Amino acid sequence: MKKILRLLAPKFILSGYHLALAYLAALWFGFPSKKMTVIAVIGTRGKTTTANLIWSCLTAAGHKTGLTGTANIRIGDREFLNPYHMTMPGRFVLQKLLSDMKRAGCEYAVVETPSEGVEQWRHKGISYDAAVLTVVYPEYAAAHGWSFERCKRMHLEVFKKLAGGKRKILNGKKVPKTIVVNADSDFSEDFIQCEADKKITYGIKHATDCRGEDIRVGQSNITFRVGKDTYELRMRGAFNVPNALAAVALCSALGIEQEAITQGISQLKCVPGRMESIEAGQPFLVLVDYAHDAVSIEAALRAVHVMKKSRSSKVIVLFGATGGGRDKKRRPLMGRLAAELADLVIVSNDDPYDDDPQEILEDVARGAEEAGAKRGEKLFVIEDRRAGMAKAFSLAKEGDIVLIAGKGAEQSMVMSGGREIAWDDRVIAREELGKRANI
Numbered sequence: 001m002k003k004i005l006r007l008l009a010p011k012f013i014l015s016g017y018h019l020a021l022a023y024l025a026a027l028w029f030g031f032p033s034k035k036m037t038v039i040a041v042i043g044t045r046g047k048t049t050t051a052n053l054i055w056s057c058l059t060a061a062g063h064k065t066g067l068t069g070t071a072n073i074r075i076g077d078r079e080f081l082n083p084y085h086m087t088m089p090g091r092f093v094l095q096k097l098l099s100d101m102k103r104a105g106c107e108y109a110v111v112e113t114p115s116e117g118v119e120q121w122r123h124k125g126i127s128y129d130a131a132v133l134t135v136v137y138p139e140y141a142a143a144h145g146w147s148f149e150r151c152k153r154m155h156l157e158v159f160k161k162l163a164g165g166k167r168k169i170l171n172g173k174k175v176p177k178t179i180v181v182n183a184d185s186d187f188s189e190d191f192i193q194c195e196a197d198k199k200i201t202y203g204i205k206h207a208t209d210c211r212g213e214d215i216r217v218g219q220s221n222i223t224f225r226v227g228k229d230t231y232e233l234r235m236r237g238a239f240n241v242p243n244a245l246a247a248v249a250l251c252s253a254l255g256i257e258q259e260a261i262t263q264g265i266s267q268l269k270c271v272p273g274r275m276e277s278i279e280a281g282q283p284f285l286v287l288v289d290y291a292h293d294a295v296s297i298e299a300a301l302r303a304v305h306v307m308k309k310s311r312s313s314k315v316i317v318l319f320g321a322t323g324g325g326r327d328k329k330r331r332p333l334m335g336r337l338a339a340e341l342a343d344l345v346i347v348s349n350d351d352p353y354d355d356d357p358q359e360i361l362e363d364v365a366r367g368a369e370e371a372g373a374k375r376g377e378k379l380f381v382i383e384d385r386r387a388g389m390a391k392a393f394s395l396a397k398e399g400d401i402v403l404i405a406g407k408g409a410e411q412s413m414v415m416s417g418g419r420e421i422a423w424d425d426r427v428i429a430r431e432e433l434g435k436r437a438n439i
Helices: 002-008 011-028 047-060 091-103 115-119 138-143 148-164 188-192 238-253 258-267 294-306 330-341 357-370 385-395 425-438
Strands: 037-042 065-068 072-075 078-081 108-112 130-133 178-182 198-203 213-217 222-226 229-233 285-289 315-319 344-347 379-381 401-405 412-414 420-422
Touching: 011 091, 037 047, 037 148, 047 065, 047 072, 047 108, 047 238, 047 258, 065 091, 072 091, 091 108, 115 148, 130 148, 130 238, 148 188, 178 188, 178 238, 188 198, 198 238, 213 238, 222 238, 229 238, 229 258, 238 258, 238 294, 285 294, 285 425, 294 315, 294 330, 294 401, 315 330, 315 385, 330 344, 330 357, 344 357, 344 385, 357 379, 385 401, 385 425
Parallel strands: 037 108, 037 130, 065 108, 130 178, 178 198, 285 401, 315 344, 315 401, 344 379
Antiparallel strands: 065 072, 072 078, 213 222, 222 229, 412 420
């Protein structure tokens, strides 16, 4: 029914429909966002980790905080995985979650706000007080069939909504409108020019307010300095430093104590499906990550190389490409990058939707072959993702690293006709590792 409506209904009618639903949902649940400090986290990379780090810092400061995001949902100390296969749930689900947060005593709500959600007006009916921009990559727009200008406009919409909203008074104090922008991101000036009571920049190269320096990357942790303060990030991947800087910048602007921010950054050891280590007694490292396009695959594989215990350690990557009309041109690029940065490449299913799964795999494999990978030697095409994992583990030796990329902590795989099958890369990986241990 939804597909038919999208095809037949004029755009202005669809927009009106989405807008009406957003405000109706907010009204139904009593506009819960007006009773908390609400933080939007936007961008095309790093939203989930940034949102969880913000949650961790606010929680460390003694503030009960809720969170909705791609990987997980938190209501205070209660956490569960996002079952909706979308970053921003439908309006009624989202408003109910915000209502649940308020009833649980949350003072803050951190809401991942993607451009797709903005396009469908899901952010309407939410009263934002702060907005954090991570990065905006053109590739993300291409994957959704958008122009980059359209993608940027969707992200700017959140900042403009923030500026136009009334200042809340919570606990007798006026809540200032705050924007936090990654100065290293292209087009950051477009965002920092938006109106706000507080404007903060962060980054490694160009930030004037919160600049990360003296960055030291270990196998399982990272340390960095902002001014005189040193932070330890107990996550893998140097690409997480900007995410941590965003949390530091925002929480500092909110007046959170320095000790709590330092504690919050260090005590969050893992975000579900984000460079998450899977331990089952195996002599090699297994990581599950959400990297699902060329930019994130490259970043993840470069990060994995830093974790190698020796030069002889091999990097094995398993991944696929999403169907559903997503940018087909990126598939060979993903294959090429994997072949260039990994020792062994396994191409498997990843949410094919209505696309031919074998066609997707061959598109990806073609890129790997163009980079010199030979089938049966360095490249393996295995449609069944579970079988692909089993193959990866059979190839792994002591000290090697297996990266399972693409789905992270998603709880389902989407097949043809919108049919979803229960799936969790982390669970399947543990099961296959268990079989290996019992051989």
